[in-house]
Amino acid sequence: MLKVVLVVVLLGVLALGIGYLVSPLHTFNTLVPKDSSSRAVVSDLAYGQHPRQQLDIYAPSGGAQNLPVIVFFYGGSWNSGTRHGYDFAGRALAAQGFVVVMPDYRLVPEVRYPGFVEDAALAVRWARANVADYGGDPARIVLSGHSAGAYNAAMLAYDERWLGEDRASIRGFVGLAGPYDFLPLDTDSTRAAFGDWPDLPETQPVSWVGADDPPALLLHGADDTTVKPRNSAALEAVLSEAGVEARMVEYPDVDHIDILIRLSRPLRSRTPVLDDLAAFARDVSR
Numbered sequence: 001m002l003k004v005v006l007v008v009v010l011l012g013v014l015a016l017g018i019g020y021l022v023s024p025l026h027t028f029n030t031l032v033p034k035d036s037s038s039r040a041v042v043s044d045l046a047y048g049q050h051p052r053q054q055l056d057i058y059a060p061s062g063g064a065q066n067l068p069v070i071v072f073f074y075g076g077s078w079n080s081g082t083r084h085g086y087d088f089a090g091r092a093l094a095a096q097g098f099v100v101v102m103p104d105y106r107l108v109p110e111v112r113y114p115g116f117v118e119d120a121a122l123a124v125r126w127a128r129a130n131v132a133d134y135g136g137d138p139a140r141i142v143l144s145g146h147s148a149g150a151y152n153a154a155m156l157a158y159d160e161r162w163l164g165e166d167r168a169s170i171r172g173f174v175g176l177a178g179p180y181d182f183l184p185l186d187t188d189s190t191r192a193a194f195g196d197w198p199d200l201p202e203t204q205p206v207s208w209v210g211a212d213d214p215p216a217l218l219l220h221g222a223d224d225t226t227v228k229p230r231n232s233a234a235l236e237a238v239l240s241e242a243g244v245e246a247r248m249v250e251y252p253d254v255d256h257i258d259i260l261i262r263l264s265r266p267l268r269s270r271t272p273v274l275d276d277l278a279a280f281a282r283d284v285s286r
Contacts, residue, residue: 038094068285075147099136150178172284215245221254
């Protein structure tokens with residue numbers, strides 16, 4: 001089984017460009033064994049009116065209540081992706097003792113910045129209002145995501161315009177291979193997503209950091225050539241300068257997709273992405 005999974009992972013890596021294709025990840029998600037101590041609580045739940053404004057929720061098996069919440073946004077260059085390829089990640093995080101909310105959001109070219117951030121904010125506001133019905137504590141929310149999803153989560157954590165009073169529930173931010181400081185726009189995907197915005201510095205998470213912001217754990221692969229580690233280093237620097245607790249962890253021999261798929265059961269022993277994420281989320285949610 002593990003050999004099959006690794007072959008699929010290799011195919012996914014070979015398919016990568018600025019983002020990753022849906023099909024290899026779906027195949028990986030289908031084949032990879034899931035954590036038996038967690039379960040999908042609900043699927044295809046609407047948080048808005050658009051067909052892509054839907055989410056899935058995962059929780060530990062056993063029905064515990066008042067658990068800390070992780071809202072996790074997947075990546076895909078803001079132009080691809082679906083939550084249905086991330087059951088392995090939702091189950092992995094839920095098995096660590098969290099209620100996990102996994103939203104879809106609108107994509108380029110249907111929307112451009114700030115449409116995908118607006119959807120992310122709507123999903124978090126929905127979670128704060130409703131997650132108690134699924135065992136979560138709405139006052140203890142950690143935002144997380146991979147790649148473009150880490151960008152979405154960072155904007156919610158550090159640009160107070162998006163969540164308003166709901167930002168009071170955000171206890172921390174964990175970014176996996178996130179783009180936080182990527183001007184000038186130098187790829188087709190970033191130009192398509194942000195190129196029409198008249199004030200480009202306004203689109204960057206590093207532009208919004210303040211002294212009262214939530215703490216951050218910034219995880220990055222040293223071999224990531226898609227979103228380079230300097231993005232995490234830049235956000236760590238501005239957060240630290242503002243007096244906000246921030247820590248960057250750079251994993252050797254890990255690239256852009258590795259950092260995500262090593263949340264899975266067969267691969268997590270190679271790199272402690274899951275352990276580091278879960279330990280941080282527990283600490284800030286006490």
